[in-house]
Amino acid sequence: MxxxxxxxxxxxxxxxxxxxxxxxxxxxxxxxxxxxxxxxxxxxxxxxxxxxxxxxxxxxxxxxxxxxxxxxxxxxxxxxxxxxxxxxxxxxxxxxxxxxxxxxxxxxxxxxxxxxxxKLQIGFNRRFDHNFERVRELVRAGRIGEPHLVKITSRDPSPPPEDYIAKSGGIFIDMTIHDFDMARYLIGGDIEEVYARGSVLVDPAFARYGDLDTAVITLKFAGGALGVIDNSRRAVYGYDQRVEVFGSAGSATVENDHPNTAEISTAEGVTRDKPLHFFLERYNEAYVKETRQFAESLLDGADVPVDGNDGLQAELAALAAKWSVRLGRGVKLRELGD
Amino acid sequence: MxxxxxxxxxxxxxxxxxxxxxxxxxxxxxxxxxxxxxxxxxxxxxxxxxxxxxxxxxxxxxxxxxxxxxxxxxxxxxxxxxxxxxxxxxxxxxxxxxxxxxxxxxxxxxxxxxxxxxKLQIGFNRRFDHNFERVRELVRAGRIGEPHLVKITSRDPSPPPEDYIAKSGGIFIDMTIHDFDMARYLIGGDIEEVYARGSVLVDPAFARYGDLDTAVITLKFAGGALGVIDNSRRAVYGYDQRVEVFGSAGSATVENDHPNTAEISTAEGVTRDKPLHFFLERYNEAYVKETRQFAESLLDGADVPVDGNDGLQAELAALAAKWSVRLGRGVKLRELGD
Amino acid sequence: MxxxxxxxxxxxxxxxxxxxxxxxxxxxxxxxxxxxxxxxxxxxxxxxxxxxxxxxxxxxxxxxxxxxxxxxxxxxxxxxxxxxxxxxxxxxxxxxxxxxxxxxxxxxxxxxxxxxxxKLQIGFNRRFDHNFERVRELVRAGRIGEPHLVKITSRDPSPPPEDYIAKSGGIFIDMTIHDFDMARYLIGGDIEEVYARGSVLVDPAFARYGDLDTAVITLKFAGGALGVIDNSRRAVYGYDQRVEVFGSAGSATVENDHPNTAEISTAEGVTRDKPLHFFLERYNEAYVKETRQFAESLLDGADVPVDGNDGLQAELAALAAKWSVRLGRGVKLRELGD
Amino acid sequence: MxxxxxxxxxxxxxxxxxxxxxxxxxxxxxxxxxxxxxxxxxxxxxxxxxxxxxxxxxxxxxxxxxxxxxxxxxxxxxxxxxxxxxxxxxxxxxxxxxxxxxxxxxxxxxxxxxxxxxKLQIGFNRRFDHNFERVRELVRAGRIGEPHLVKITSRDPSPPPEDYIAKSGGIFIDMTIHDFDMARYLIGGDIEEVYARGSVLVDPAFARYGDLDTAVITLKFAGGALGVIDNSRRAVYGYDQRVEVFGSAGSATVENDHPNTAEISTAEGVTRDKPLHFFLERYNEAYVKETRQFAESLLDGADVPVDGNDGLQAELAALAAKWSVRLGRGVKLRELGD
Incomplete structure (x- = not known):
């Protein structure tokens, strides 16, 4: 061939x-x-x-x-x-x-x-992470029953440079967009409403561009399931990427990946190394998988694993979050018009 | 004496x-x-x-x-x-x-x-839990720097009977009130604004009384720190009581307590026993401590560890949450009037 | 009554x-x-x-x-x-x-x-520890299949004073005796042979009394299962009391108990507090249970949970360990004569 | 170049x-x-x-x-x-x-x-494992003080086929040899004496070739530090490769690697996936590193990281273990003659 x-x-x-x-x-x-x-x-x-x-x-x-x-x-x-x-x-x-x-x-x-x-595939690389894939699999297999709540912690180790902030489109479209997609992926359904609240606590540069660096976002899904995302532009201990899906029959959670499992016990306490530093370390294998699945969808005729509508839905959620901060209320995605 | x-x-x-x-x-x-x-x-x-x-x-x-x-x-x-x-x-x-x-x-x-x-002490027993006390201590000692975010997971193992639901005052005053107090305790500051969103996913009985059984609540504190609480009336794996405080210099988290540390590895996976079942098991020692500190405050003249204003602030937050659900927007505690 | x-x-x-x-x-x-x-x-x-x-x-x-x-x-x-x-x-x-x-x-x-x-009950308090009891229960229920190996880590936080060392009878009868009993309890069978090797690495005082402060002991049980115990008179991070039973269908392990589940993540790493300090903290509840079961055996006519033969068997194993060090070979309990 | x-x-x-x-x-x-x-x-x-x-x-x-x-x-x-x-x-x-x-x-x-x-490098691939490397680093940096004890758990997921058993040279030279090398690597010193005890509990085929499938080996190092290795030819939950080095100032341990960090909590308990299945999964990256370091030692003139004497010392320890089983006593490596 x-x-x-x-x-x-x-x-x-x-x-x-x-x-x-x-x-x-x-x-x-x-x-x-x-x-x-x-x-x-x-x-x-x-x-x-x-x-x-x-x-x-x-x-x-x-x-x-x-x-x-x-x-x-x-x-x-x-x-x-x-x-x-x-x-x-x-x-x-x-x-x-x-x-x-x-x-x-x-x-x-x-x-x-x-x-x-x-065919069009969107680069939501986190869907291919071994941890999140396993949670999605458990949810899809019904192991936690009917999903009631998805929780996503998503924090970067350090903020981007100011010239990047100036053009990023803001925290929701630049950073939370991954989490909106992750929430949809884990729950297996669409976001109907978004409420967002944020602060500038990490770096005043964000305020200069009308942006936020710390945020909490509440989601409501079709069917009543809820979601919550928290974001920070700076977690000093490294990339913090954890999720939990809670449902009628249980809960599935993932912790961060660490460079090793070593633990040292001394008179001061029990210590292990920090999580993997950032996305290149954490999502290294996920990038390989997303690329391979795109190629395979072309070579073998399968559907792409993340399509254009997935891209659009995450963007709509990001826009709703932006409006929610301005309006001080929950914003429905269907309010954003056609 | x-x-x-x-x-x-x-x-x-x-x-x-x-x-x-x-x-x-x-x-x-x-x-x-x-x-x-x-x-x-x-x-x-x-x-x-x-x-x-x-x-x-x-x-x-x-x-x-x-x-x-x-x-x-x-x-x-x-x-x-x-x-x-x-x-x-x-x-x-x-x-x-x-x-x-x-x-x-x-x-x-x-x-x-x-x-x-x-003297008046209010029965917020969770402040005396060994895990939460340790987090409070770490926060107070500056170990995580300036607090940016407090996250509280608070889920009961099973819903109360319907006649209790009828008179409970609703999830926010009956259940989340503990979490509002915990958020204030861990952050060491007052809640300014509350946004709440909820669903009835556990038991339709809650809907009959205009109540919710699953909720996500966003908090904003004086100074800009954020908070998020998630509640469910039924976690099949037992009482789920975890907190995290994230700040400029790190993060402090606690996991649930378990009846033992035993872990069994078989061809099917690695398994441990569920968390302690409910508040009598989890907060057994906390009840002892809260009672002792009340007695000591009288015997030795110290301040009570949880006072009337702590009770009032948590009630105001609960009321704000209730209004937030009705109005679909964030509600400031000072809107609740005098 | x-x-x-x-x-x-x-x-x-x-x-x-x-x-x-x-x-x-x-x-x-x-x-x-x-x-x-x-x-x-x-x-x-x-x-x-x-x-x-x-x-x-x-x-x-x-x-x-x-x-x-x-x-x-x-x-x-x-x-x-x-x-x-x-x-x-x-x-x-x-x-x-x-x-x-x-x-x-x-x-x-x-x-x-x-x-x-x-009736005679011997004070092997560790059998009543919630962690070890759970392992025993899992073994007895066949959850790990046929036991092949029991491993016991048993280390004190600090050595006893010299006058205690002088009269203690040596590490095997004073300290390892608990572990010999634990091995028998977990496996549910008798020790046939003991090999022991040790050093003086913690405190030269032990050498002055012909004693050891660090030891590794190999056990052979009737039926071929093996056991291994390691002892130290000083673990600076606190009392170290862990066991593992490995068998044909899996493995059951326990970790130490900690005073809380708090974990702090900073730029330096992820840290938790040390294990419980010593036996009074770790075995607090175990002492209550052993006493209660003794009383109940008298009040309700049940067997005592640890009998005189259990005491004798552990003493024979300790004696065999002592002889093993002297002879440089494995010593069978039946060599110790009547 | x-x-x-x-x-x-x-x-x-x-x-x-x-x-x-x-x-x-x-x-x-x-x-x-x-x-x-x-x-x-x-x-x-x-x-x-x-x-x-x-x-x-x-x-x-x-x-x-x-x-x-x-x-x-x-x-x-x-x-x-x-x-x-x-x-x-x-x-x-x-x-x-x-x-x-x-x-x-x-x-x-x-x-x-x-x-x-x-130059000659011996294929002790485990020295290049990210977990064991980290422990070695901590030991070398003095973080646990003077080493007193090294513990190695080393179990295969399933026994080799009978024709392999027939020619393997026995468990000590075929399997434990890696652990003898690991012990030397972690402690940073030479093994002086070996005591080994074993059984046939996994598969009677081993007995047919005078071999063992379950073993406990005690080591004594120059300077008095002790070591203990346990081996099994079948751990149904997968490849079990853990180490601990305990010393005067603390202890460094590693757990197994798992395919993901997902944990599921249900009414039955809290479960995670088994460890990585076998050496190809666990030591995948270690093989890359060992090969690269060999090439680099030739290209850049560095010493090889594992030399011929490392190979010899591990073989001598294996031979001592074999003799120890036969003689029922500890065997010194120097007894094995020149």
Whole structure:
């Protein structure tokens, strides 16, 4: 069988992670990479890995008839036009989250995908984490009965630089978006209403951009199940990524991953090492799995595991959270209009 | 030194727990007990323990000049009149929570206490739990830096009978009230605003009384710290009582207590026994400590560890939660008026 | 029913623990205590608790026809003569471990007990610990299949004073004896052979008395199951009391008990408080249970939970360990002769 | 810089693991593989990975002047002649454990290595496990003070097939050898004496070959520290690989690794998934690290992390254990003669 030819648009940190993972897959060929700022270093990166094309023009990838799919890893503003162009060019698409900061534009992209009949997977990498997958499996198997409550703790080890904050779209679309998707994934249902409350406790820079760095978000799902997410931009002990689903027959929880299981007991107490530091350590394997499942969905005809609607729903929840803070009340997703 | 003479009004389950704990204290004498339904069984109970008086009339206790303090363990409606009467009689008071279902009446009771110059301790027993005490100690010692977030999981093993539900005052005043107090205790500050959202997922009986059985409550404290509480009336695996305080320098968490540390590994997995079943098991020692500290505050002149204002603040938070559900928005405690 | 009248011989620390536990039991009366060094302080101790007799003469207890049972908590040398005298006087007996340092003398005591037809319980308090009881229960229920291996970690927080070391009989009879009994209890079978190896690593004082402070002991049971015990006289992090039973269908383990479940995560790591400090904290409830079961065996006619042969078997294992160190080889219990 | 050319002799399971790990290393080239039973399948395996040579003759590798190092992954009997031949050919050597079943022959191999001035690393992969590395690091940093005791639990999920048992050399050389090395690694010192006791409890096949399937081994180190290892050929809950080092200032322990951190609480108890199943899962990363460190020692001139003497010492301990079982006493390594 011919290998699947894939191109990557946007060769920042996440583009390179996907590239390295694709390069290890036997039935996949990384045929081309593009980046607006492609330079000698990227050319060398490509040469060392046997990637034939490294270009500044994403069009080079979209116009190449041998390329069947593209990864869109460029900055958020470019996602919608690139999805539309790729769909028109008949390419299957893997796009990083969020699709856009505006649900109307996101829907435009999803329409283009639907019309073109191509596949679209959104980069919610956490769904592929071994811990969360196990909880989802237990929930789906009915081991906790009917889900009543999902709780998500999601804290970064340290805040991003100020210029990133300025353009991030705010904590809900930049950070909580993963948690909205995780909540939907674990419960297996849609969010109907969001209430959010936040503060600036970590870094006054967030206040300068009308943003928050600490937040608690309440969710209400169709059917009455509740959800709660807490976020912080700085957990000094490292990346804090825990979930719990509680239901009529029990509860499933996960703890953080640690670099080792060693525990030292001394006259001062019993101590173990901190959790894995950040997403590259914690979600290392999850990135591999998400890429593989995208490729397999193309090679073997399965559905993509995270689709465009999953992207849209998380964005709507983020928007509802933003409005909830402004209005001081719960906001229903259907209030956000069409 | 003469012993402290104490009387107990209301000899239901909780009255008897306090009685047994007082009976073991060397400097305390349990001088009398009263109950509206005092009968032969109670007389025998008293005789076996050497308690000289068992009566139907609480007045017998309040009029006895040798009794310095009373425990009010009768039904909620009677708390305010009994506090007022006891205060007027110059007795120190330990009163079970809540003081009343109406902050205006609670304030009336607190005024009477203030005027009489007697001590009043409210029965927030969880403050005396070894786990929560340790978290409070770590927070107070600055080990987690500035507190940003308090999280409380509080779930009962099974719902109360329907006739109890009918008169309970609702989940927030009956159940969450403990958690509101715990949040204040752990953070060391006052709740400013409450948002609550709930469902009936456990038992339709709750809906019949306009009540909820599953709830998520968001708190905002003076200074910007956030709080979140989740409640359920039924956790099939037993009493679920966990807290976390997260701050600028770290996080302090507690897990449930278990009856033993045994873990069995088989071909099916690794299993341990469920948490302690309910409050009698989990808070057994906490009840002893709260009673002892009340007695010591009288014997040694220390402040009571939980005072009337603590009772009022938790009741106001409960009321705010109730209004929040009705209004669909966050409710500030100061909106609740005077 | 008339209460059970009990006397205690030897009112050191352990005698007083038993006294306090007996005093709380409804069907038991602590009728008398004796101690070779009984003084004003003991008289006062007795008066405060309503114990009618406090004497220097153990004979006063043994000659009192109203006393049905005695606790022998005096120094080890006195155990055998007191057991013999008590048995002849028709008293049931609870005796602290070891019965003696010499199996021949121990057998003499057991013979006297048998002839008199009284009950004898040995003070292996650890059998009543909630953790070990749960493991025993799991083993007995077949949850781990056929037992293949029992592992016991048993370490004290700090070594005893030198004058105690001088008279202790050595680490195997003084400390490991509990572990020999625990191994028999958990496996539910008899030790056939013992190999022991040790060092002086904690305190050179042990070497001065030909003793060891660190030891590893291998056991072989009838049927082929193996056992291993490790001992240290000083674990700086506190009392270390863990067991594991491994078998054909799985493994059951217990961890130490901790004063609370609080865990603090900071930039330095994740820390919890040390285990409970020593036996008074760890085995507090176990002492209550062992005393209650002794009383119940007398009141209700049940067997005592730990009998004289249990005491003898543990002593024989200790002796075998001592010989094993001298001979550098495994020593069978049946080599120790009759 | 020119890459390091490596050949692998013996392409069974472990040979292929090393091959895959070497193939991912940038500065290394897998130049050739040999296997006595090389066939079409191996040729294809090599072709798919771009390995230029797949042969039945190990001589082809040893005679190739471009190959600087060989991995010896063939059956144990061939290790010594291959080490001698490779050393004479000036190749650096990575050899799987054990070097041989006979210390005299092992010394012969080590002599050849010394004379040729080549490097030799022994395949004690567990030293590279993230958990054990962390314990070693803590011990070396003095965090537990002076080591007094090392405890190793080492149990396989299921016994090998009978034909393997027949030729394995017995449990001590086949299985415990890893634990002897681990004990030396963790303590940082040499074993002086070994006592071993075992049974056949898992599978009567072991008895047919004079072998054991369950064992407890006591170690004595230079300086007086003690060690204890327990082995079983069948732990139904999976690979059980735990260690503890206890010392004058504390204790460092590790637990097993699990596939995830999920815990499910139901009315039946609290359950998590079993540990990782066997060495391929548990030591996956350790194999990568051991291979990389070998390559780096050649490329960068560092010492190999596990040398020939480490191999010899573990073999001597295994032999001492075998003799100990026969003689029923502790056996000193120096008794095993030269």
């Amino acid at each position: 011919d290998p699947l030819n894939i191109g990557i648009i946007g060769m920042g940190r996440i583009g390179k992670i996907h590239a390295d993972n694709l390069l290890r897959m036997p039935r996949v060929k990384l045929a081309a990479v593009s980046d607006l700022y492609a330079d000698e270093a990227l050319a060398q990166w490509a040469a060392e890995r046997g990637v034939p094309v490294a270009t500044r023009r994403s069009e080079d990838l979209l116009e190449d008839p041998d390329i069947q799919a593209v990864f869109i890893c460029s900055h958020t503003d470019s996602h919608v036009p690139l999805i539309v162009a790729a769909a028109k060019a008949g390419k299957h698409i893997f796009c990083e989250k969020p699709i856009s900061l505006d649900p109307a534009r996101t829907k435009e992209a999803l329409d283009a995908v639907r019309e073109a009949g191509v | 003469d012993p402290l003479n104490i009387g107990i009004i209301g000899m239901g389950r909780i009255g008897k727990i306090h009685a047994d704990n007082l009976l073991r204290m060397p400097r305390v004498k349990l001088a009398a007990v009263s109950d509206l339904y005092a009968d032969e069984a109670l007389a025998q109970w008293a005789a076996e323990r050497g308690v000289p008086v068992a009566t139907r009339r609480s007045e017998d206790l309040l009029e006895d000049p040798d009794i310095q303090a009373v425990f009010i363990c009768s039904h909620t409606d009677s708390h305010v009149p009994l506090i007022v009467a006891a205060a007027k009689a110059g007795k120190h008071i330990f009163c079970e929570k809540p003081i009343s279902l109406d902050p205006a009446r609670t304030k009336e009771a607190l005024d009477a206490v203030r005027e009489a110059g007697v | 008339d209460p059970l009248n009990i006397g205690i011989i030897g009112m050191g620390r352990i005698g007083k623990i038993h006294a306090d536990n007996l005093l709380r039991m409804p069907r038991v009366k602590l009728a008398a205590v004796s101690d070779l060094y009984a003084d004003e302080a003991l008289a006062q101790w007795a008066a405060e608790r309503g114990v009618p007799v406090a004497t220097r003469r153990s004979e006063d207890l043994l000659e009192d026809p109203d006393i049905q049972a005695v606790f022998i908590c005096s120094h080890t040398d006195s155990h055998v003569p007191l057991i013999v005298a008590a048995a002849k006087a028709g008293k049931h007996i609870f005796c602290e471990k070891p019965i003696s340092l010499d199996p021949a003398r121990t057998k003499e005591a057991l013979d006297a007990v048998r002839e008199a037809g009284v | 020119d890459p390091l050319n490596i050949g692998i002799i013996g392409m069974g399971r472990i040979g292929k693991i090393h091959a895959d790990n070497l193939l991912r290393m940038p500065r290394v080239k897998l130049a050739a593989v040999s296997d006595l039973y090389a066939d079409e399948a191996l040729a294809q395996w090599a072709a798919e990975r771009g390995v230029p040579v797949a042969t039945r003759r190990s001589e082809d590798l040893l005679e190739d002047p471009d190959i600087q190092a060989v991995f010896i992954c063939s059956h144990t009997d061939s290790h010594v002649p291959l080490i001698v031949a490779a050393a004479k050919a000036g190749k650096h050597i990575f050899c799987e454990k054990p070097i041989s079943l006979d210390p005299a022959r092992t010394k012969e191999a080590l002599d050849a290595v010394r004379e040729a001035g080549v």
